[in-house]
Amino acid sequence: MTSTATPARTLSTPTGPLVPRLLLGTRLRELRRQAGLSRPAAARAVGMTEATLGRLERGRTGCDPAGLAALAALYGVRDEAERVTLEALAEQTNIPGWWEEHLDVLPKWARRYVSAEQTAKLVRTFEPQLVPDLLQTPDYAREILRLRHPRATPAELERRVAVVMARQRVLRRRPRPVNLWIVLDESVLLRQVGGRLVIRDQLEHLLDLDARPNVTLQIATFEAGAATAMTGGSLTLVRFPQQILPDLVYLERFDGASYPSRPDEVERHWHVFNTLVTEAQQPEATPHIIRRLLRGL
Template identity: 45%
Template sequence: MASAQPQPGRVSSVTDILSHPRGGPTVLRIVLGTHLRRLRERAGISREAAGDAIRGSHAKISRLELGRVGAKGRDIADLLTLYGVVDEEQRDQFLTLARQASTPGWWQKYSDVLPSWFETLIGLEEAASVIRTYEVQFIPGLLQTADYARACIRLGHPHASHRQVERRVELRLERQKLLLRPEAPKLWAVVDEAALRRPLGGAEAMREQIRRLRELAERPNITLQIAPFRLGGLAAAGPVTILRFREPDLPDIVYLEQLNSALYMDKREDVEDYMAVMDSLCATAEPHGKTAEFLDGLRFLDGLKRSL
C-alpha cells in the first residue's frame, strides 16, 4: 500500500485520535505511521538513519510508516528522541497510540483461517465511513447468508476441512455486524445480475440469499443496485471495493482481491480512476428504488417468487 497522504484540508492530531478512537489497530497503525513519517521528514532525517536509531533497516521504517507492522514502545521512544520530540505529554500520547495500535483486533481469534492480506481489509472496514463495492460473480461478503457464504468458501477452498469452512463462515458473519452498529458505515453495493442468477449452494440457499438482500436493502445505511445484463458492457472488468474513512489522516483506499492475495491502492491518481469507474457503474445500474422489484422478478429458481 502506498504511503498515506491526507486529503487536503483534513488534519488530525494524536490527541484527537486518542480522544475519539476510530476503527481498530489496523487503522491506528496507519495513523501512527503517518505521524511518524511527518516527524521524520520535518526533521530532515532519512529512513536509513531512522532505521539505525532503532537497530533496524530503512525497510523496517518504511513498513512502520505504512502501518504494516506494529512498533515496540522502545522503538517509538527512540524515534521520537531522534526526531526532536522532547515534550513529555506529546511523547506519552505517541506511546499510548503505539500501545493501542498493537492491541489485537477481534479478528485475531480467526488467525487460523485468516490470511494476512485479508486481515488488512477487515481492519480497514472497521474504520470506514463509506464502503463502495462492485461484484460480478458473487454476492458481496458483507451481504451473504451463512449457507451462501459456505458455498462460496467451499468453492474457493476445495481442500479445506469442515472445521476450516465453518470457521471462515463464522468470520464472515462476524464481519457483517459492523453494518448493524449505531455508527455503521454506509455500504453502497452494485451487484451484477450474473451473481444473482448463479444458484450457488442450491435453490433453497439462493432463495434465502435473495430474501436477505431484500431485507438489507431496506436499511438506511445500505444502498443496493443491480447491474442487469441488458446494459451490455460495464466500466469495471472485475470486482472492486473503495473505502473512505472517518479518520482525516487516511486517504481513500481501493481494494482489489485476487486468488491468494490482494492489492491495496491509495495513490490519488489510482483512486480517482477507480472512483470514476464506480461512479459510472452506479449511474448505469438500476436505481436502488427498483432493487426489490428486480429481485422479485427473478424466476430462475423454481418457487422463488412464491417463497418471497
C-alpha cells in the first residue's frame, strides 16, 4: 500500500488534541473506504459500536493503541511509515491544550472552537454585537464576562479574563501568527461597554491591531446590505494548515454554539462571509471610521 500520510515529525501540536484527532479520523476513514468496508462492518469486525467508530472518524475522540492496531490490521496497513504516523497521531490525541487547566471557566460548547482557533491558519469572523474575544482589551473583556457570569467571584472573573487574553497569543504566534479577518457591525463600535474610558481604550486597541499585517478589520456600516442580518448572530470560520482537513464553522450564541459541518453548510457560510466583505467598508476605511468615533468620545 502506498503511504500518503503526513510524516510524523511534522505533527507536533502543543495546542491540543483537535487537529491530531481530525487527521487521524480522516486517514482512518480513507483507509476503511480503500479496504471496501462500510462503517458498520468495520465497527463489528473490531468490536466497536458504529457510533464509536463514527466519532473517531469525525475527530470527536481519540483512539487507544489496541483499537488502532485492530483497525490498521483490518484495513491491511503494511506500510511502516503509515503505521508510525497513525501511532504518532493517536498518541497526540491525548496531549492536552493549555486551556484544559481552565475547563471550569471555559464553556463546554466553546472548547472545540478554542482548540481549533489555537491551531488555525486563518480565522474569519463576523460579529454583530460585541468586539470578538481575540480583539478585546482586558477591561472590555472583564465587563462582558461580568455580565455573562454575575455570580462569579473576583478571582474567577480574573481567571476568565486571563483565558481570553491567553487566546490572543495566536495573533503574535511565531513563526506564523494566525491570519485574522474580522467584519464588525458598526453598532459594535457605538455600544458603550463599561463606559467612556473602557470603550476609548478598546477603540484605540482596535487601531493598533488593525495595523498588524496579519489582521484585517472591516466595518459594516448601517448602509450595508442585508447580509449583516443573515447570520442571526456571530459567524466564525476556521481553516487549518493541513489542507486535507475541512474548514470549521462556529456559530456562537449567548448560551451555546453550533458547528455546522456538512460541505454544503460550510460553503453557504463562506458565501455569507464573502458577501459581508463586499458589503462592508473597505479595510483602508477602518482607521478613519474608528478615529472619527474617538473624536466624539
